[in-house]
Amino acid sequence: MSEKTPGFDTLQIHAGARPDPATGARQVPIYQSTAFVFRDADHAAALFNLQELGYIYSRLTNPTVAALQERMATLEGGAGAVCCASGHAAQIMALYPLMGPGLNVVASNRLYGGTVTQFSHTIRRFGWSAKFVDFDDLAAVEAAIDENTRAVFCESIANPGGYITDLDAIAAISDRAGVPLIVDNTTATPYLCRPIEHGATLVVHSMTKYLTGNGTVTGGCLIDSGKFDWSNGKFPALSEPEPAYHGLKFHETFGPLAFTFNAIAIGLRDLGMTLNPQAAHYTLMGIETLSLRMDRHCANAVKVAEWLEQDDRVARVTYAGLPSSPYHDRMARICPKGASSLFTFALKDGYEACVKLIGALNLLSHVANLGDTRSLIIHSASTTHRQLTEAQQIAAGAAPDVVRLSIGLEDADDIIADLSQALDKACA
Numbered sequence: 001m002s003e004k005t006p007g008f009d010t011l012q013i014h015a016g017a018r019p020d021p022a023t024g025a026r027q028v029p030i031y032q033s034t035a036f037v038f039r040d041a042d043h044a045a046a047l048f049n050l051q052e053l054g055y056i057y058s059r060l061t062n063p064t065v066a067a068l069q070e071r072m073a074t075l076e077g078g079a080g081a082v083c084c085a086s087g088h089a090a091q092i093m094a095l096y097p098l099m100g101p102g103l104n105v106v107a108s109n110r111l112y113g114g115t116v117t118q119f120s121h122t123i124r125r126f127g128w129s130a131k132f133v134d135f136d137d138l139a140a141v142e143a144a145i146d147e148n149t150r151a152v153f154c155e156s157i158a159n160p161g162g163y164i165t166d167l168d169a170i171a172a173i174s175d176r177a178g179v180p181l182i183v184d185n186t187t188a189t190p191y192l193c194r195p196i197e198h199g200a201t202l203v204v205h206s207m208t209k210y211l212t213g214n215g216t217v218t219g220g221c222l223i224d225s226g227k228f229d230w231s232n233g234k235f236p237a238l239s240e241p242e243p244a245y246h247g248l249k250f251h252e253t254f255g256p257l258a259f260t261f262n263a264i265a266i267g268l269r270d271l272g273m274t275l276n277p278q279a280a281h282y283t284l285m286g287i288e289t290l291s292l293r294m295d296r297h298c299a300n301a302v303k304v305a306e307w308l309e310q311d312d313r314v315a316r317v318t319y320a321g322l323p324s325s326p327y328h329d330r331m332a333r334i335c336p337k338g339a340s341s342l343f344t345f346a347l348k349d350g351y352e353a354c355v356k357l358i359g360a361l362n363l364l365s366h367v368a369n370l371g372d373t374r375s376l377i378i379h380s381a382s383t384t385h386r387q388l389t390e391a392q393q394i395a396a397g398a399a400p401d402v403v404r405l406s407i408g409l410e411d412a413d414d415i416i417a418d419l420s421q422a423l424d425k426a427c428a
């Protein structure tokens with residue numbers, strides 16, 4: 001092998017995977033085993049003390065899942081990664097070591113609808129809270145951070161409003177405040193955007209979407225940059241003796257891998273939101289073709305968005321991949337290879353026309369998912385963003401007259417033809 005660092009296309013296939021030492025199997029085997037045999041009592045003790053790496057029990061670690069973790073850490077440029085059962089589980093795993101009763105996260109008001117609900121209501125039961133702010137208003141972000149803030153949270157490309165976050169500017173604010181920036185990179189994937197290069201501390205993913213890429217799996221991942229100083233006094237779960245792990249100090253013991261080890265030894269062990277090895281296998285298969293798929297997703301999305309933009313019945317298209325988007329310049333800096341394939345458009349005829357349009361489509365499926373090989377459509381206001389107030393819906397880019405598209409890998413002409421015939425029926 002040459003000294004050159006392998007490129008993304010190579011790493012998406014090879015990172016984390018090596019021929020199986022027992023059988024020579026070239027593809028990563030699905031290690032469908034709950035437990036792993038200890039060599040002897042000393043080996044077992046070393047594993048439980050985290051003095052030696054190995055496999056104990058699949059709630060904590062599993063070889064198939066470990067291959068996926070190594071691949072995700074490599075693709076995102078992180079020190080370590082931990083997979084879990086869903087994107088929402090990854091968000092809880094990211095916040096869990098940082099937060100406590102009375103503490104808060106400062107979050108963008110442009111987030112996936114499920115995340116708005118999780119942050120507005122569910123985390124309150126843990127005594128945590130979220131403050132939602134417009135992340136284009138940097139002064140407001142800075143002002144929202146107080147002495148009880150323990151994290152700043154945003155999406156790189158926000159679902160679903162065609163919005164791109166100025167990650168470098170937000171990271172600078174988080175740094176000054178001594179709190180980590182957590183970036184949900186689901187819509188971009190590490191092929192289009194690598195948040196750690198823009199200053200993110202932690203990256204979270206719903207692997208359910210583009211990473212697996214074909215609508216088969218629910219999974220999540222948390223990647224740690226390994227760059228944050230957890231000993232700044234705000235994060236005792238990472239810097240002080242951990243009573244639930246015989247007094248271990250994660251930061252002192254594991255340095256750049258402190259968060260990763262904490263997420264496995266405490267998060268997965270006690271919260272139990274484990275990814276199963278079968279799901280990890282599907283996701284590994286998906287990631288092998290990530291760059292090829294994302295290039296096509298982006299190219300198709302540009303064609304469909306351009307076609308919609310010139311149609312008289314369409315009020316507006318919000319897609320950062322269009323030169324008309326206010327976020328097009330930011331795209332060149334944050335995700336230069338493309339703005340992913342998720343965007344919204346609004347119909348002049350409003351809510352009723354949106355409902356008719358969705359009913360008239362044949363090729364596009366009406367589902368609450370995104371990042372599939374198939375083109376998908378949803379009327380967010382009546383589905384994924386239904387639990388939100390109208391003001392929250394508008395802030396999230398999911399107003400009542402707006403539909404969201406996730407453009408798939410079909411022939412762009414066929415996607416356009418289906419939208420064209422449905423628009424004829426919806427806007428008579």
Ligand SMILES: *Cc1c(COP(=O)(O)O)cnc(C)c1O
Pocket residue numbers: 086087088089112114115155159184186187205206207208209218219220370
């Ligand atoms: C889908 C999604 C989530 C939640 O992921 P699940 O795997 O469904 O739990 C979080 N963030 C974004 C941006 C998403 O698209």
